[in-house]
Structures are given as C-alpha cells and as structure tokens.
Amino acid sequence: MSAVGTAARSIVRRRKVQTFVIALVVLFSTLTVVIALALLVAASAPFDRAFAAQLGAHAIVTFDRAQVSGTQLEQTSGRPGTVAAGPFDAVVLEVPEDFLWRTAGPLVVVGRPGPGGPVDRLDLVSGRWATAPGEIVVNYPAGGGRPADLLGVPITATGAPTLTVVGFATSMSGSADAWVAPAQMAALHPTARQMLFRFSAASTDAQVAAGVDRATAGLPPGAITATQSYLTGKRAFAAMADSYLPIITVFGLLGLVVSVVIVGNVVSGAVVSGYRRIGVLKALGFTSRQVIAVYLAMIATPALAGCLLGAVSGALVAPAILKIAFAGIHTGTAVIAVPAWVPVLCALGMLVLVVLAALVPAVRAGRLSAARAITAGSAPRAGRGLRAQRYLAGLPIPRPVSLGLGQLVTRPGRAALTAVVIVLGVATATLSTGLTSTMVAFAGLDHGDGVPVVDVVVGSPGNQHAVPERTDKQIEELLYAVPGADTVTARALRQVRLLGHPQPIYVNFYRGDTSADAEQIVAGRMAAAPDEVVTGPSFLTQHGVAVGDRIILELGGRRVPVTITGELIGSSPEAVDATWALLDRLAPGTPAVDYTVTLTPGADAAAYARSAAAAEPGIMVAARGPGNAATTTIVTFAAVFTVLLGAVAALGVFNTVLLTTRERRRELGMLKAIGMTPRQVVTLTVTSVTALGALSGLLAIPAGIAAHRLIVDHVGVVAFPESMKAVWHAPQLAALAVAGVLIAVLGALAPARAAARLTVGEVLHTE
Amino acid sequence: MTSEEIVVSLDEVRKEFGDTTALGGVSMRIRAGEAVAVTGPSGCGKSTLLNMIAGLDRPTAGTVTVRGEDLGRLTETGLALFRRRHLGMIFQFFNLLDDLPALDNVALAGQLTGASARQSRIRALELLGELGVAARRDSYPAALSGGERQRVAVARALMNRPALLLADEPTGALDSRSGEDVMQMLLDLNHSGQTLLIVTHDPRLAARCGRIVEMTDGRVSRERTPERAA
Missing domain, CATH: 2.40.40.20 (Barwin-like endoglucanases)
Structure with a gap:
C-alpha cells in the first residue's frame, strides 16, 4: 500500500466515530435525494416513455363526416413536419347499462384495421384485434393487469348491433374508448372521421395548435368538431403526481441543501481536527498533493460506503412511495418504477459533492506549513470573540452555561453551518406540521367533523354484488x-x-x-x-x-x-x-x-x-373510516422526509459537538481538574448548541410557514380555502420552537456525555 | 509549619493499565503544612500517583484518603466537588483557557463553586496581585510569558483556598529563571501554611522541599529529607 493509502487508512481507523458519522450523513442524504428524484422522474418520464413507445398522437382531430371526405383527409398526412394516421370512421355510441368496469353513457368507437400504424400504436394487453363483424376491442386504462376474464362480454349500444369483446388494448393517446374492424363501422352509422397526428415540434400547447393548423389547412371551415392535445392527457396522467410535486420539490431541495451543508461541515471539521496530523505528515516528507490525497481518501472511504448504502436503500424504499403516489391513476402502459439511473446518479452525484466539499479544506490543509499545521491543530485560534467571552463571564448565570455560550463565538463558521442544519430540520418539521394540519382539515370535510358517516353502494353486475x-x-x-x-x-x-x-x-x-x-x-x-x-x-x-x-x-x-x-x-x-x-x-x-x-x-x-x-x-354498507388516500400520501411524505431530515440535522449537530469536544479535550480536562462536575461538562457542551437550536428554531418557523404556504397554494388538484391554509396556533408554534432545541440536545447529548467521561489524567498528561 | 493532621493517606495503592503496573502498592502519608516532592525517572509512576491523590483517576486496589475522605467511595460528581473545595492543581503546560484573560481564568474556579462573577473577580485580582501578575490581569494566555502563565495557573489553583496544592512538573516548561521564580513562590506559599505536593524529576527542586519521596517502577524506593540527602 502507498504512503498515502497507509496514512488515510490509519486516520479512518483512528477516527471511527467521525468516519461513521460521515457515512451515516451521506447515507441519509443520498436516500432523501433518491426518493425525491424518483418521484420527480416518475411524474412525467413514464408517460413520455410509454407515449413515445406507442408513437402517440400529439393531436387527435375529429371531423364532421358530412363536411369532409376521406380523400381530403388523406392529403393531410403529407404536410411538412407531420406524420398522420387515418382517416378512421368514428361514432359515439350510447350504452344504456353499466358494462365491464364502465358506467352507462357514451362510448367513442373508431374503426381501425389493426393496432399498429405510423401513429398511436396500440398495445394489445389481452385477447386479439377485432377483425370480423360483431367484434370490439375496448381501451383498458390501467396497466399491469390482464383482463382475460372479461373477454367475451357483450356490449349492447342503442341503435347498434351487439358487439362482443375480443380484446383489450391501451392507447396512451386516448384516441378512443373502443375499436372495431373498419368493415363493422357501416353498421354503427359513423358520424365523424378521426385523424391522428404527430408533429416534429409538439412540446407546448401552442406548438400542437400550430401543427393542427398546418395539417388541416385548406379543409372546409367548420369541418373540425373536436381537437384533443396529448398534453391534456399528459396533464391528466400526472395530475395526482403533479399535485405532490410542490411538496416533493420543497422536501427534495431541503434534503439537498441539508446534505451539502452537513457534508461541508463534516468534511471541514474532519480536516481541521486533523491539522496536527497534517503537520506530522509534512514533517515526514509528504508533499502538499499527497496531503490533499490523504484527506480526500479519508473522506471518500466512508462517503463511498454512505453513497452506496443510501442509493440501495433509496432504490428499495422509493417504489413503495411511488406506489402510494400513483395509486388510483390510469397509467396505461406506463411503467411506474424507479429507473436504475436514479440511484446510480444520486450515488455518483453525492460522492462528487462530498469530494468537492472536502477539496477546499483539503487544499487549504495541503498548503499549510508543517509548523503552522501542528500549532493550528491544538485548539481554535485565541482571540476570537474575546469581548463576547468577557461579557459572558460577567453575566449572573452559571459559569458552565456562559462558557458553553462562549463556544459559539469561538468558531463562528462552524456555528453558522450548524445553525443552517437546525434551521432546515425545524423548517421541515414546521412544513410537515402545517401540511398535516391542512390535510387533516381537508379530510375532515368528508367526515363531518366526527359525525359518523356510512357509505352505501348499490349492487350491480359491475361490482359483482346482488342487485x-x-x-x-x-x-x-x-x-x-x-x-x-x-x-x-x-x-x-x-x-x-x-x-x-x-x-x-x-x-x-x-x-x-x-x-x-x-x-x-x-x-x-x-x-x-x-x-x-x-x-x-x-x-x-x-x-x-x-x-x-x-x-x-x-x-x-x-x-x-x-x-x-x-x-x-x-x-x-x-x-x-x-x-x-x-x-x-x-x-x-x-x-x-x-x-x-x-x-x-x-x-x-x-x-x-x-x-x-x-x-x-342488494346494497353494500360500510362505516366510513378516517382519512383518505391524498391525506395519507401527503402526511406519509411529510413524515418520511421530516424523520430523514430531522435525523440528518441531529447528526449534523452530533458531528459539530464531537469535533468541538475533541478539539477542546485539554480545556475540558482542565475544567474537570479544577472541579467541574460531569453534569456541568454536559451542561457546558449542550448549552453551546442549545442556544443555536433555540435561535435557529425562531428563524426556521417563518421559513417553514412560507414553504407551507407555497405548497398549499400550488397543489394542482386541490384549491384549499384560506381556513385550511391558516393552520398556525400559538401552542403549535411554541412546540415547533422547542423542536430546534430538541434536535440540538439530541445531537449533542452523546458527545457531551462522552466529554463528561473524559479521563482527566490521560488528557492532560498527553499534552 | 507542619501539624499532626494527616491530609493525604495512601494505603497499598495499586494502579494497572492492562498488563502494565503503573503503581505497585504505594503507601504514604502527608501531614498538613508539609512540602513533599515526588521524584523519579520517567515512567516510574509519579504522575499516576498525583492523579490518584487528585481523584483524577481511580486505583485498581488500595485506598486513597484526602482530608479524611476515601476518594474511592466518591462518585465522579463527588470527586469533582471534592477537588473544587479541597484541591488546587498546577500543570506543567499551565492549561489556561485561551479564550479568557488572566483575571477570568482565575475567577473561573471561584465561579464554579457558585460565587458571583464580581466576588470571584475581586478574589482573583487579590491573588494575581499577591503573585505579582496583577498588571497582566487583562492579558490573554497567548500574550503572557511562560512564567506569567504559571503564576496565573497558581493563582487559579489557590482560588478556593485548597487544603492541598498539587503541582505536576510546575517548572518543566519554563526557562531556568522563570522556573526558579515559580518554585520560590510555591515554597513561600508552603511557608505560609499551604500543604504542597510537587511531582518533579529535577533533583534541585526536590531538594528544596521538606520531604522527598523517590519512586522506581511504581513503588516508593526511598523517602528522605533534603538534609539527609545533602
């Protein structure tokens, strides 16, 4: 093993807790980012992928059969930037009774020779294509299942012969409710002709509209009776996921910022606490580059483990969360899954982030002279915040408390980074609380504020219950x-x-x-x-x-x-x-x-x-339970991210306190030697971050309230009234203010107790 | 100035670190007003012995009694409170807090006992004056010379009027003149009644104490008075 490898390995072995913290923070951060990115990707990519695979129609244009001939429509397919399929005869049948899983009502039927073609290539999910009179293929909206049991079901529409279901197909374009062979259409008395278009540019509503204008130019005015853009279908597909997007985006951003701050803090701290060792390495003959390499290797080892474990955990957890987010959505042939590149990208991205965060302090360390590194490694530079220390020493408060408060000004950079981490943790908790309150109020609408409600469903062949x-x-x-x-x-x-x-x-x-x-x-x-x-x-x-x-x-x-x-x-x-x-x-x-x-x-x-x-x-009766799917989903998201970010924030505090107590071992030993009790050492150590926690909590609550407002104002499928947005009450806010202190105390307690158990003789003797 | 009161009593004190025996059964007594020097080569157990008496470490076997209190029976908190009330400690490397000026470094020991900041600062200023460094009251440790730092450390050790002053190589990090000044100061304190235990490997310093305890391989190899040594 090279000298660099040996030195890096020895540091990793010696600083086991530090190494473990880096791995854990990176693990949680990677996990958070994988979940957030998986949800963001799932909100649009599966539709795009399935739509592209079917060569989906960017526009479905319905023409009045009386005003335009098939020959005229065939000419539209040669227009520049346009690929067309059709014309297909179409009719809207009226089905008087519920059938299959559908309610009674209109059924858009199109005559097509087969599921293929240059546009809107249908996926036949069960059975076969309709080729003979009396046969029909029905659009199957939800992917995944194989509705073979429903083959052979007859459909009777008003004024039309009985049709037998011979297959189920899925159209991501939503071009029809059902299809029959072209020869069958005459018996159904078609009233319209359908054209399916793909355009070279179709990213926006305006581009789709321009494509339709280009393709249908020269046709008789008034011939078009309806136009459907694929963007409408895409929005409908992503409607539920889109409603979660503001929440996911905010939580995802919070996760990223927390990760960057904590990783930066952890890495800088690890490098700073290793200054003395840097001096020794340089004294032994290590070059600046070798020192930088040692520190990057020291950080990269646990970071790599954290990235890998976080990516694997994320890949395992994210599908369950996607399942909740897309429950009840008509997904067609779109596969809602976590693409393999998501955890891979997150792992690599996080590793790069960690290495970049480590690079700056490592380069700084590499440039230090040996003598200066050894000196810098003993303790923070004297002279920082001295006036504040002096002022605190004179305050009528217990001395361990004033000493703890004084530590904040000794390393203002570290204190600021820790504060940012706590702010993000409390802001997340605030946001989560607000969302929960809003969603509980929303769910309460269906439940009469505690009044018992019973749902009664009438039996029918559709729900396989007695009539x-x-x-x-x-x-x-x-x-x-x-x-x-x-x-x-x-x-x-x-x-x-x-x-x-x-x-x-x-x-x-x-x-x-x-x-x-x-x-x-x-x-x-x-x-x-x-x-x-x-x-x-x-x-x-x-x-x-x-x-x-x-x-x-x-x-x-x-x-x-x-x-x-x-x-x-x-x-x-x-x-x-x-x-x-x-x-x-x-x-x-x-x-x-x-x-x-x-x-x-x-x-x-x-x-x-x-x-x-x-x-x-002939009726199914059930008492209504509490909650609903949307409430459960959003509250689940909020809870998962709050736990993750809260844990990461507490780890950030843990790391800060660990670094500080290590740097101040000698001081703590001396304080114990002159009579500071273990409890006072804990008080001193915890006070240093408790004050930060309290301050950060006060800053974080307005941020969390603003994030809550941002989200509830932008949930696409729900327009919350003001009464559901104004969910804040004094006791709740007071409890949230305590959350900052709680995160700080939870993070600080373990290293504080370890500091209290320091063996004074060893600490002072090794100096 | 010695009396019959026993301030420190060690009975068959042993201390082992794994397979290594740091103290192999040490027994000794220190009376009030005595100045005792513990000497010996590096690794003989001097500092370990001091740590046992200061309650900074616990013996593997035997009992350590200071001012009638069996330190082995005290909890960590009890030991801290005991040190605060009855012991003063001086270290080779001073161990002052870098972020506090001299006055507050000294006052800190008083504040830990619950005294107000004002009372503690008054007492600290008195001590700094007695030790000749009052003019440096507002200086931070980094701005003090080695001798001045040790005087501030001594002042801090005396803050709560300890029954026993423990000094671990108090002149080890000082030049010869500063070392002489500090040693003289400690002996002056002893002459005024302060019980003193000094750990040193410098035979000249040890010779100025009333009693010398020589240690070898974790045991007391010889006890003598300077007169006999001379």
Whole structure:
C-alpha cells in the first residue's frame, strides 16, 4: 500500500466515530435525494416513455363526416413536419347499462384495421384485434393487469348491433374508448372521421395548435368538431403526481441543501481536527498533493460506503412511495418504477459533492506549513470573540452555561453551518406540521367533523354484488328508516359528452342533503338549478374553462347547456357535480349508484351498517373510516422526509459537538481538574448548541410557514380555502420552537456525555 | 509549619493499565503544612500517583484518603466537588483557557463553586496581585510569558483556598529563571501554611522541599529529607 493509502487508512481507523458519522450523513442524504428524484422522474418520464413507445398522437382531430371526405383527409398526412394516421370512421355510441368496469353513457368507437400504424400504436394487453363483424376491442386504462376474464362480454349500444369483446388494448393517446374492424363501422352509422397526428415540434400547447393548423389547412371551415392535445392527457396522467410535486420539490431541495451543508461541515471539521496530523505528515516528507490525497481518501472511504448504502436503500424504499403516489391513476402502459439511473446518479452525484466539499479544506490543509499545521491543530485560534467571552463571564448565570455560550463565538463558521442544519430540520418539521394540519382539515370535510358517516353502494353486475329488489326511492326510504340516520344523499353517475372534447366526462348527480358539499366550495356557489354544475381546479385547468363559463353536455341525443357556478376544493379532473334535476333532463329515471348516510351524533355506524345490509341484501354498507388516500400520501411524505431530515440535522449537530469536544479535550480536562462536575461538562457542551437550536428554531418557523404556504397554494388538484391554509396556533408554534432545541440536545447529548467521561489524567498528561 | 493532621493517606495503592503496573502498592502519608516532592525517572509512576491523590483517576486496589475522605467511595460528581473545595492543581503546560484573560481564568474556579462573577473577580485580582501578575490581569494566555502563565495557573489553583496544592512538573516548561521564580513562590506559599505536593524529576527542586519521596517502577524506593540527602 502507498504512503498515502497507509496514512488515510490509519486516520479512518483512528477516527471511527467521525468516519461513521460521515457515512451515516451521506447515507441519509443520498436516500432523501433518491426518493425525491424518483418521484420527480416518475411524474412525467413514464408517460413520455410509454407515449413515445406507442408513437402517440400529439393531436387527435375529429371531423364532421358530412363536411369532409376521406380523400381530403388523406392529403393531410403529407404536410411538412407531420406524420398522420387515418382517416378512421368514428361514432359515439350510447350504452344504456353499466358494462365491464364502465358506467352507462357514451362510448367513442373508431374503426381501425389493426393496432399498429405510423401513429398511436396500440398495445394489445389481452385477447386479439377485432377483425370480423360483431367484434370490439375496448381501451383498458390501467396497466399491469390482464383482463382475460372479461373477454367475451357483450356490449349492447342503442341503435347498434351487439358487439362482443375480443380484446383489450391501451392507447396512451386516448384516441378512443373502443375499436372495431373498419368493415363493422357501416353498421354503427359513423358520424365523424378521426385523424391522428404527430408533429416534429409538439412540446407546448401552442406548438400542437400550430401543427393542427398546418395539417388541416385548406379543409372546409367548420369541418373540425373536436381537437384533443396529448398534453391534456399528459396533464391528466400526472395530475395526482403533479399535485405532490410542490411538496416533493420543497422536501427534495431541503434534503439537498441539508446534505451539502452537513457534508461541508463534516468534511471541514474532519480536516481541521486533523491539522496536527497534517503537520506530522509534512514533517515526514509528504508533499502538499499527497496531503490533499490523504484527506480526500479519508473522506471518500466512508462517503463511498454512505453513497452506496443510501442509493440501495433509496432504490428499495422509493417504489413503495411511488406506489402510494400513483395509486388510483390510469397509467396505461406506463411503467411506474424507479429507473436504475436514479440511484446510480444520486450515488455518483453525492460522492462528487462530498469530494468537492472536502477539496477546499483539503487544499487549504495541503498548503499549510508543517509548523503552522501542528500549532493550528491544538485548539481554535485565541482571540476570537474575546469581548463576547468577557461579557459572558460577567453575566449572573452559571459559569458552565456562559462558557458553553462562549463556544459559539469561538468558531463562528462552524456555528453558522450548524445553525443552517437546525434551521432546515425545524423548517421541515414546521412544513410537515402545517401540511398535516391542512390535510387533516381537508379530510375532515368528508367526515363531518366526527359525525359518523356510512357509505352505501348499490349492487350491480359491475361490482359483482346482488342487485337490489327495491327501487332507488325505496332504498332511500329504507336508509332513512334504519335507526340512527340523520340525512341521506343519493348520487347517480353518468358519462356524458362534453361538446368540443372527444373524450367523455363523468357527471355526479346529487339528490337529498348536499349541505356538506357546500362546505367544499372555494369560489362561486353550489349548483342549484338544473342548468348548473360545479367542479374542481384540475377539471377547470385541463379543459380550459373557468367559473361562470357555459359548457354543453350531451347524453342520449339530449343537449343541455350548463353554467359552471362554483369551484370545489378538489375533484377528479374528468368529473363535474350537478343536481338531480339535471339528471332528469339528460337521463330521466337513472337510479342512484350510491348513497351517503350521515348519522345522528353518537350513533353506532357499525350497527347501522349491519341493520341496513340485513334489510336489503342488494346494497353494500360500510362505516366510513378516517382519512383518505391524498391525506395519507401527503402526511406519509411529510413524515418520511421530516424523520430523514430531522435525523440528518441531529447528526449534523452530533458531528459539530464531537469535533468541538475533541478539539477542546485539554480545556475540558482542565475544567474537570479544577472541579467541574460531569453534569456541568454536559451542561457546558449542550448549552453551546442549545442556544443555536433555540435561535435557529425562531428563524426556521417563518421559513417553514412560507414553504407551507407555497405548497398549499400550488397543489394542482386541490384549491384549499384560506381556513385550511391558516393552520398556525400559538401552542403549535411554541412546540415547533422547542423542536430546534430538541434536535440540538439530541445531537449533542452523546458527545457531551462522552466529554463528561473524559479521563482527566490521560488528557492532560498527553499534552 | 507542619501539624499532626494527616491530609493525604495512601494505603497499598495499586494502579494497572492492562498488563502494565503503573503503581505497585504505594503507601504514604502527608501531614498538613508539609512540602513533599515526588521524584523519579520517567515512567516510574509519579504522575499516576498525583492523579490518584487528585481523584483524577481511580486505583485498581488500595485506598486513597484526602482530608479524611476515601476518594474511592466518591462518585465522579463527588470527586469533582471534592477537588473544587479541597484541591488546587498546577500543570506543567499551565492549561489556561485561551479564550479568557488572566483575571477570568482565575475567577473561573471561584465561579464554579457558585460565587458571583464580581466576588470571584475581586478574589482573583487579590491573588494575581499577591503573585505579582496583577498588571497582566487583562492579558490573554497567548500574550503572557511562560512564567506569567504559571503564576496565573497558581493563582487559579489557590482560588478556593485548597487544603492541598498539587503541582505536576510546575517548572518543566519554563526557562531556568522563570522556573526558579515559580518554585520560590510555591515554597513561600508552603511557608505560609499551604500543604504542597510537587511531582518533579529535577533533583534541585526536590531538594528544596521538606520531604522527598523517590519512586522506581511504581513503588516508593526511598523517602528522605533534603538534609539527609545533602
């Protein structure tokens, strides 16, 4: 082994605790960064990858069959910068009954000869392609499964022959709900023609719009009935993940900053504490470069171990977190996983970061003269903060406390870095507390502030439960009649066409008590009239509409213009809420699919559920549990990052105190020799960082509150009202202020107790 | 100035560090007002013996009694409190706090006992005056000469009026003139009644004490008075 290797190994062996701390800090930091990056990547990359693999359509344009011929549309494919597929005949069928997993309503059917082609290459996930009359392939929205059991199911649409499902395919473009052979289309009476376009530039809405204009130039005006950009689908895909992005980004940035600060602090400290050794090495004949190499090797050894373990841990933990983040999202063929390059990049990046952080103090050390290095290694330079020390010595406080406070001014750089670490730890705790409070308040909307609530789902072939013998009204009467019921709200669900958009939307129709829903309005008012609807922020954004706008809904040939009268806190990006009166206009006689029963305060929800289910076997009744998926996810994220960053912050403090007590061994030994008790040594040592913790806590709380505000203002799928954003109360803030002290004390306690156990004789004798 | 009061009593004190025996069964007594020098070659156990008497380390066997207190029965905190009240220590390398001026270095020992900063500084200033370094009260250790630093260290050791002053090679880091000054100062203190135990390998310094304890290989090889030695 070379002299450099021997020297580096001896330092690593001698400074086991220091080495362990470096490895642990780097491990936690790498783990945090892997999780953050995995979530950031998963929010867009899987869609892009799956979309690219299918040569997805940047624009799906639907034309009025009466106004434009197939020959005219075929000419659009030769336009510069454009690749096209089609024209395909298309029709919107009305399916009167629920089928497969879908609710009754419109079904966009397109005639295609096969799943391939230059654009929108479908993935056939089960069965085969429709080639003969009477066969249909249905779009399967969620990837991963193989719905082979559903093959052979018949679909009966109004005015169309019965079609049998022979396959399931997935389109990342969302070009249709189902496909049939072109020859079948004549029997379905197509009303439209569909063109699928890919453009050379399609990164923005403007580029997609320009591509459509270029491709359709020269066609009769008014021929286009609907245009769907892939960006809408991409936003819908990432809607849930996007809503977490502000949170993930803030936590990820916090993790990176903490990592940089702690690694810098640890490395500088390790180099500074090794100055005496540097002097000895130089005296032995080591060159400056060799000294630098020794220190880089000394840091790189534990850092490499930390990077590797952190990357592996991150790769193991991140999939579970991704699973939570993407639960319930239609992912198509997109694979939500942690790409192998994420942990690799994080490990390499962190290692580079550590080496860079070590380089500056190592170079400084390499340039030191041997004599100066040996002198510098004994203790911090005298003369720093002397006036402050003098002032503190005269204060009427216990001397160990004033001595501890004095240590802050002896190494102001180290104190500042430690303060930054504590600030970030407390800011994270503050942010986490705020998010939890906001999300608990949000979840409370569905749970009536402690009032028991029971969910009732009507049995149907779709949910594989017995169909009720009672009618919709009779079920509602039953639910009122069971002891404990206070109010009953019925909900019907239908898919309807939104004019100007090729994909249907869902409409929730409510009957009965809707007072609880009124609390979810953040702008405008609840829908009251038959021509009014309300919806959430993601629907408004993705469909380019706002409160006050008019949209036209169509179902079964009935068109009803409606006004968006209010914005809900949050709802599906594909759904609006309306009154039962609108259902009577669009699809009269449609029964409720589920009911929400609010019980009287103190009623036994479980007993109610048992009684209702016994009275009507055709319904599924369950008492509603606490929390919801979004709340659980965000609170889980917040908790995971808070624990990680809190642990890293405490480790940062631990390292600082460890360095300081090592440098001050002689002083501590002397203080013990003149009568300082072990408890006083602990007091002195802990005080030095407790004061920092208290100060840092005060600085961190406003930062955490600002970060909380930033996040809750930018969650795409939820528009929180001010009451849910203003979650701060004095006792909570006081507790958070204590968090800084707690991090400081937790980090300082172990090295402080070790300092208290110093054997004075050895310490002073070795001097 | 000696009396019959026994300040220090060691009975068959042994100290082992692994396989190495630092003290191999030392017994000795020090009476109030005595000035005792412990001498011997490097590694003979002088400093270990001093550490045992100061309660800085615990014996493997035997008992150490100082002012009637069996140090082996005291906890770490009890030992610290005992040192604070009854012992003063002087080190070869002074061990002053670099960040405090001379006055506050001395006052620190008083403040540890709970005395106010003002009271402690008054007492510290008196001591610095008695030891001839009052003019350097506001100087930091880095600005003091070796002899001045040791005088400040002696002042700090005397701050709480200790029954026993322990000095480990007090002149070892000083030039000959400063060393002579410090030694004379310690002997003056002894003449005024201060019990003194000095560890030194300098036979000339040892010869100026009332009793010399010579150690070899962890044992007391000989005890004598300077007159006999002479």
